[in-house]
Each structure stands twice: as structure tokens, then as C-alpha cells.
Amino acid sequence: MEFLIGLTGEDFVLVASDSTAGRSVVVMNEAYDKTFKLGDKVMMACSGDPGDSVQFAEFVAKNVELYRIKNGYSMTPNAAANYTRHQLAQSLRSSTPYTVNMLIGGYDEYDGPSLYYLDYLASLQKLPFGAHGYGSYFTFSILDRYYKKGMSKAEALKVLSLCLDEVKKRFIINLPSFNIKFIDKDGIHETSLQDIQAS
Known part of the structure; x- marks a missing residue:
């Protein structure tokens, strides 16, 4: 019963995820962050089986960080999305596939903002907006x-x-709170529904 949404603007990507962690009919946590940092300007939001999404996201995040340490520079959003897709495709062909859907957003100084839609079957697509759940x-x-293309914040x-x-x-299920983040040339910034209502 999870929900991820993302969209690109003029010079940023906006990604939001519900912050409810539940099992069956029980809400276990209403302040759960389903986003994972893949670099200073790249972020991934995950939904799916709770164990799979956390394990896979942490595996990808740590390997992207290892890449930065070994090479001296971070992966671009495109490189991080394709690396993630490759890892998901490999797991899909193994005995332990991951049931994870993702939105990967980031900002690159040459390509600008980008949002990638990746599902549990390892299909990857760059989109202006996307949602899972x-x-x-x-x-x-x-x-x-x-x-519309080129929207302001x-x-x-x-x-x-x-x-x-x-x-x-x-929606029949209550999703009371969301984690909302911007990614732009200055990095990843968090905002809230109260900020939205005030603007």
C-alpha cells in the first residue's frame, strides 16, 4: 500500500514518498523514510517488499559510494539508474529476485534534472514524471x-x-504523511506539506 511520486522541473527533481511502514492491517511506523541517498545530487525512493527494498537499496547505495571512493567522483543520475537496473536484472535471473519498485532522481551539471522509473522487472525509463503504488x-x-515542462518549484x-x-x-488506506525532497544543483533538500500549504 505504498506510494512514490516524482516530477522534474526547470532545474530540479521533486520526489515524495509516503512515510507509513505497515504489515498486513497494522501500521508500525508513520515516520519511515523510503528514500536513499546515492550521492550528493542523486536519490532513490523505493517501494515493495520491506525486506527487499531496504536490502537492495542499501546494497546499491553502498556500491555507488564505493565507486565514488575508488574513482574520485560520483555517478551521474543516468549512471546510477543504469547501475541499479543492471543489479536488479541480475537478481531477477537468480534464485533470489528482489520485489522492488523505484524512482531515481538527480541533478547533473551537464544534463540537468532527470527522473528514472524502474520496476521490479528491471525495466528502466527516463520520464518527466512518474509514480509507483x-x-x-x-x-x-x-x-x-x-x-508542464520547465515548471518552477x-x-x-x-x-x-x-x-x-x-x-x-x-484511497481507502490512510497515508497521513509524506517525505518530500528536492534535488537540484545545490544537493538534496527536504520540505514538508506545511511548506506546500504555506506557499
Whole structure:
């Protein structure tokens, strides 16, 4: 019952994930961060089986950091997305596949902002916006209608607010809180729903 959403703007990527950790009909934690840092300007949001998503995300994050230490520079968002896809594809062909869906967002000084959609079957696609989970059933129509290329941060926050309001109103499961992060040329920044409502 998880929900991830991301969209690219003029010079940033906005990624949000619900912060509920649950099992069956029990909510175990309402302040769980489903995002993982892959560099100063690259971030991955994961959903899926809780054990798989944490283990796979930490494996990728540590190997991306090892790459930075060995080579002296970080992976670009494109390189991190393709590395992650390769690891997921290898696990899919092994006896222990991971059931993980991801959004990988980042900023590169040459290519600008980018968002990658990666599912548990290791299909990778660069998109202007994307979503995973049941919440995507309610939000793709809003993103199709209101998303426009080169949006400002204020415009992106308004579109995100529309999406989150729709999920809270229409989805049978309560998702009360979200982790919302911007990735731009200055790094990864966290914001909140209160900041959205104030703007």
C-alpha cells in the first residue's frame, strides 16, 4: 500500500514518498523514510517488499559510494539508474529476485534534472514524471493534466499538493504523511506539506 511520486522541473527533481511502514492491517511506523541517498545530487525512493527494498537499496547505495571512493567522483543520475537496473536484472535471473519498485532522481551539471522509473522487472525509463503504488491510480490523470515542462518549484509543489490531496481523499488506506525532497544543483533538500500549504 505504498506510494512514490516524482516530477522534474526547470532545474530540479521533486520526489515524495509516503512515510507509513505497515504489515498486513497494522501500521508500525508513520515516520519511515523510503528514500536513499546515492550521492550528493542523486536519490532513490523505493517501494515493495520491506525486506527487499531496504536490502537492495542499501546494497546499491553502498556500491555507488564505493565507486565514488575508488574513482574520485560520483555517478551521474543516468549512471546510477543504469547501475541499479543492471543489479536488479541480475537478481531477477537468480534464485533470489528482489520485489522492488523505484524512482531515481538527480541533478547533473551537464544534463540537468532527470527522473528514472524502474520496476521490479528491471525495466528502466527516463520520464518527466512518474509514480509507483496504488496512489498512482489516482494521480497519473492529475499529472497528465497539470504537469508542464520547465515548471518552477512553486508550480511543482502545487501539482504535488493536488496529487497528495487526491490520494488522501480517494484511497481507502490512510497515508497521513509524506517525505518530500528536492534535488537540484545545490544537493538534496527536504520540505514538508506545511511548506506546500504555506506557499
